[in-house]
Amino acid sequence: MSFETVSVIGLGYIGLPTAAIIASRGINVIGVDVVQSAVDTINAGKIHIVEPDLDIVVRSVVTTGNLRATTTPEPADVFMVAVPTPFIASNDGEHKPDLSYIESAVKRIAPVLEKGNLVVLESTSPVGTTEKMSAWLAEARPDLSFPQDKGSAADIKVAHCPERVLPGYVLQELVSNDRVIGGMSKACSDRAVELYKTFVRGECIVTNARTAEMAKLTENSFRDVNIAFANELSVICDKLKINVWELVKLANRHPRVNILNPGPGVGGHCIAVDPWFIVDSCPEEAKIIKQARLTNDAKPHYVIDQITKAADEFKRPVIACLGLAFKADIDDLRESPALHIVEELVKRNVGEIIAVEPNIGALPAKLAESEIELSSLENALDKANVIVILVDHKEFKSADKTQFATKVVIDTRGIIG
Ligand code: SAJ
DSSP states (O other): OOOOOEEEOOTTHHHHHHHHHHTTTEEEEEEEESSSHHHHHHTOOOOOOOOTTTHHHHHHHHHSSSSEEESSOOSEEEEEEOOOOOEETTTOOOOOOOHHHHHHHHHHHHOOOOOOOOEEEEEEOOOOOOHHHHHHHHOOOSSSOHHHHHHGGGEEEEEOOOOOTTTTTTHHHHHSSSSSEEEESHHHHHHHHHHHHHOOOOOEEEEHHHHHHHHHHHHHHHHHHHHHHHHHHHHHHHHHTTOHHHHHHHHHTTTTTOOOOSSSOSSSSSTTTTEEEEHHHHHOOOOHHHHHHHHHHHHHHHHHHHHHHHHHHHHHOEEEEOOSSTTTTTTOOOOOOOHHHHHHHHHTTTEEEEOOOOSSSSOOOOHHHHOOOEEOOHHHHHHHHHEEEEEEEEETSSSSSSGTTSSSEEEOOSSSS
């Protein structure tokens, strides 16, 4: 049984590229999003997010008629749910997963669900969410059977297949990465593998839904814990007057050591979020995972203190902040520690701030209101007495380092060496 129509619910950073790639394989794809302007943009063959080459693929599949966007779900063979799963932080330091987007997506697809359909959850989710999603569907459609009751014989197949693509490389990684496929029954997994085989060149590895959920959380927690180790080392090295970058290079000469890079903190929408889902499920047990989150979240404050101390040495501090994005060579400012640091410096009135971000044309609203300047690298290096390197963009790595020699430099990314 092949797939005539696939519906992708949520046309964001994961849903839109997935919809476009599947459509490019000649399958009819109906993209569903609650934001009318996103739907209109896509139907005009354009995109509302930034991802290299995605505009070309979307334009092509919209022109051939293989991809169409709408705000109302329609019947399909498959529903792929790719909606956000943020957390809600409370004042007492708890971080609770917010599954409301999944719940509302489920409520919207339930009325159009038909016997034989496959529902795949792609959103990164706490363990047990796929089962919850299936229970919500069953509640809305008592006329259909679901795998929690009927196993492989159920009318509807349900699986979790977490997305694992790296922003900036989404189109390549969607095709080349291996996929973990966690069906709620064997029949669910088999059908999901069939779906992913239509566009994935990597291996499709089958497990159950709970393990698939945990696999994704584990991948990002692994990275978070290892970055926290590097960030902790950087603070220790400052105290012991050791260059952490040299230290990491030396230690990494050992064949079984591979330390990640310290930085100004961990940004993005995944690594700083997903570990909290494990902590929320097992607060007593997830000790290292929780501490890593706290260590990485503390790093921007450490950098702000360093900058404040450096600025105090000058009567008229002029601080050049190099980079606002959450990582190198992208324009994504969301959940960016660099942006957070600059906003905080402005708020605290630490000195005159000059921001350099070669990947954007204008400052984000909050900074634009203040009097700070978005400047060229040359102008910033010329005017500043304190230089703070917040992102390792290629423009900064290739800059003439003699320009830094006469300034106080705080290098959170180790590009000076
Ligand atoms: N960072 C460091 N030091 C490092 C590596 C990263 O400070 O050595 C910082 C970056 O500057 C950035 C943050 O960590 O602020 C996250 O960047 P990243 O490149 O590690 O990851 P993301 O958030 O862009 O994408 C991650 C990826 N997960 C893994 O590599 C395990 C991606 O494959 C996932 O699909 C994505 O999360 C997701 O959607 O979960």
